Amino acid sequence: MKAILLERVGGVENLAIRNVERPMAKENEVLIEVKAISINPVDYKVRANKDVLQKISGGQAPIILGWDVAGNVVATGIHVSQYQVGDQVFGMLNFPGRGNAYAQMVTAAEDHIAKIPEDLSFEDAAATTLAALTALQVLQDKVQKDDRVLIHGGSGGVGHFAIQIAKWLGAYVITTSSAKNRDFVMALGADEHIDYRTQAFEDVVTDMDFIFDMFSGDILLNSVKVVRAGGSIVSIPTPEFSDEVMNLAKERNVHVSNLLVQSNGDDMKTLKNLLESGTIKPHVSKTFPFDRMAEAHQQLESGRTVGKVVVTL
Known part of the structure; x- marks a missing residue:
């Protein structure tokens, strides 16, 4: 499968599309075919600063960045009870920690995600995650x-x-x-x-x-x-x-x-309910295809974004 790797800390030129091994869902995880990824300031801060990279992900480049995804469940671990193949889900994956969201397939802990409300696009779902x-x-x-x-x-x-x-x-x-x-x-x-x-x-x-x-x-x-x-x-x-x-x-x-956001499936379900009731609505101001991830980073770094930036697959 294709993924975007941060090959070394620095500018957007260090984000490169590479072929990597497809992940396997562990017993309490689902495998998601990613349809949309939300980009956040932490993404470019981790990309550009080795200390932030170490603090947030606990690792060093090369690494797959990203934490916010929406997509389809294509496989489930043997202990997963809330989701099945075909479900549309969204969530913030393993934050803080290694998110691995910049990829065609990602694994997510069952207790980090929620089902996408009916009639909500993958783009809007992905936007309603970390932020x-x-x-x-x-x-x-x-x-x-x-x-x-x-x-x-x-x-x-x-x-x-x-x-x-x-x-x-x-x-x-x-x-x-x-x-x-x-x-x-x-x-x-x-x-x-x-x-x-x-x-x-x-x-x-x-x-x-x-x-x-x-x-x-x-x-x-x-x-x-x-x-x-x-x-x-x-x-x-x-x-x-x-x-x-x-x-x-x-x-x-x-x-x-100070508060550092944490992945939390119960809170994702609260957001799902708020989306369904119309209480909250995401605003996606810019959307980029997967192969233009560098432009998505540059857009967010400009400081002129209204609402959210989303990347689609």
Whole structure:
């Protein structure tokens, strides 16, 4: 079968299509014929940085990257009970760890996937994996009904799911994006929009119950200034925070934490239900064929993607 290997850490020129051995499903796994792959910032960060590669996948190049897939079950392990050959499934595979999603066939643990809702495309299913799981896992235990929630980067992959999930949880949602994406984020359900290019959010909002930070740096520091005492922030870019952030958070009685998304079949089933009810809807802004994976990486690295980037097979 064909797969895309990262032959060495560095630029997109190191992503190469190669023939590799077809994987075999273990006793608690299914074998999936991949139809669509979702691309995330972690993909290009792992590709470009050997320390991130080691931290996330625990390995060294050459390696097959990728974690988000949608496709057809073509074989099952002897202990698999939830899925059978012919089922259409989607999920985030083995994250953190070796995902191996950039391939025509992949294996997935039974408890990492869910069935694709009827009438949902493989592209939309693949898009509703790592980014949607991140939003769900950050918000589901932190946000209560009527909370005032600020979501930074609401037009991005994680952000556009976070707006929808926060509204499902009953929050009042304020989000940041560029002015050109205002209509997009408002259509997702946001109650207020802040144009980050012309407005400093710390001058606009105060007494937030919860803030979802995608950027760290000054954005995280200024976020601490606008959370109420006893409120909280989850920042996903880095697990380590500066002394300035932590000292200010302690002074203001604000809880700051990091979350690294985890593969979770139960959470995937929650996303399946939210998709079926129309509560969430993925936005795929760019789709590339498998042999143009390098362009998919470059698109995401540009920082100008609205919603998700998907690669099809």
